[in-house]
Amino acid sequence: MxxxxxxxxxxxxxxxxxxxxxxxxxxxxxxxxxxxxxxxxxxxxxxxxxxxxxxxxxxxxxxxxxxxxxxxxxxxxxxxxxxxxxxxxxxxxxxxxxxxxxxxxxxxxxxxLVDRVKAVSPKTELVTTRKLFPGTKELAVKAVVAGGGLPHRLGLSETILIFKQHLNFMGGIDGLLSRMEAVKARACEKKVIVETECEADAIKLCRAGADGIQFDKIPPVELGELVQKLRVINSNILLIATGGINDANVEEYAKTGVNSISTSWIYSxxxxxxxxxxxxx
Incomplete structure (x- = not known):
């Protein structure tokens, strides 16, 4: 309901x-x-x-x-x-x-999109961003669920998702890594997820104990190789693909082995x- x-x-x-x-x-x-x-x-x-x-x-x-x-x-x-x-x-x-x-x-x-993802990777979930027209969220979220997807993030109060814009105030990725233990302790009931476009940073985050990594606009072939490397370090880490994903490339992203695919394509x-x-x- x-x-x-x-x-x-x-x-x-x-x-x-x-x-x-x-x-x-x-x-x-x-x-x-x-x-x-x-x-x-x-x-x-x-x-x-x-x-x-x-x-x-x-x-x-x-x-x-x-x-x-x-x-x-x-x-x-x-x-x-x-x-x-x-x-x-x-x-x-x-x-x-x-x-x-x-x-x-x-x-x-x-x-x-859900049907295309599940045909390739049954365990991968399709989730949707909050990049929607202001004032339409109530029914937009319902529409996503009706279509078989889930909202990725309903608002700033729901999850911890660290972007480059946050890192600019922390001394970059290394500044975050130096405080990762404290951040995770303070957010003990939440997962700490970090967005990155850099393979080296993704590996550092995985080794430092980040609960999840969101990859922005990484091509599917490159992402698939990176996912394999990260799974060796931590098989349970949450991996999310996002950025420019649509009906033309969603199947390729589903093949990479990420846990979920985040998109705003469905709103337009x-x-x-x-x-x-x-x-x-």
Whole structure:
């Protein structure tokens, strides 16, 4: 179960419906009973149907059937239907379609990468970065999970991930290495992960007891060789590949032997093509 706050849904509704549905009011069709159906025009992983149901309820319509987030649908398949007054259906129409199209797009792209990774390396996980459009995290994370992935890092408060920007204040990698024991002691309930692009630094970190290493933009062939060297030093170290990973190269990165592949590629792309039909009943 994934919970989306009421405040988020109310904000979505208010953005599209600041006061009234002027068109339905002027046409005087609001009191007629109708039905709305959402149909996918392509193969897709649906996400956001639970939030759409709540939006319909908030606006006075009743859902009569739906497919939950994570469902794989085929072209022409109707996956959500609601009934109510025409005014209610039209008020909920566009905001609901936007949620379903954009977040199903993320879920579908995530599933595409997950399937490719698992076909090559069943034990490698696909995780997603926090490089997403501000204000969209709640549903974006749900879409990733619906597609079979997991969030790499939900925020700064969750994990310890040391970047070059941090090392600039510590005297570089050697400064961190000199304090590694103290850092790990202070963060005894968390893993200490460090990002690097340098093989020599990765080997130093592995020997110094870093819990994990994140490799940024290292080509797959080079990374695969480095992973083998590090596994000899510490077979249990967590190894993460990130930077520029997409549908064209994700399989090559899966072959390197890393534990997880981190990507933001799934956030950028076209929405799923969803058809909406509203009729009188």
């Amino acid at each position: 994934f919970y989306t706050a009421d405040e988020t849904l109310d904000r979505f509704i208010k953005e599209d419906l600041p006061y009234i549905d002027l068109t339905s009011l002027v046409l005087e069709i609001g009191d007629q009973n109708g039905r709305i159906c959402f149909t996918s025009r392509e193969h897709a992983i649906i996400c956001g149907s639970e939030e759409v149901i709540r939006i319909f309820n908030k606006l006075g319509a009743e859902t009569v059937g739906f497919s939950p987030s994570g469902t794989c649908v085929s072209p022409g398949e109707t996956f959500l239907e609601a009934r109510g007054r025409a005014e209610c259906l039209h008020m909920a129409w566009k905001v609901s379609m936007n949620i379903l199209e954009y977040y199903s797009g993320i879920a579908t792209r995530t599933r595409k 792309g076209r929405p799923v093509d969803i058809g909406v039909d509203i009729n009188i009943v």
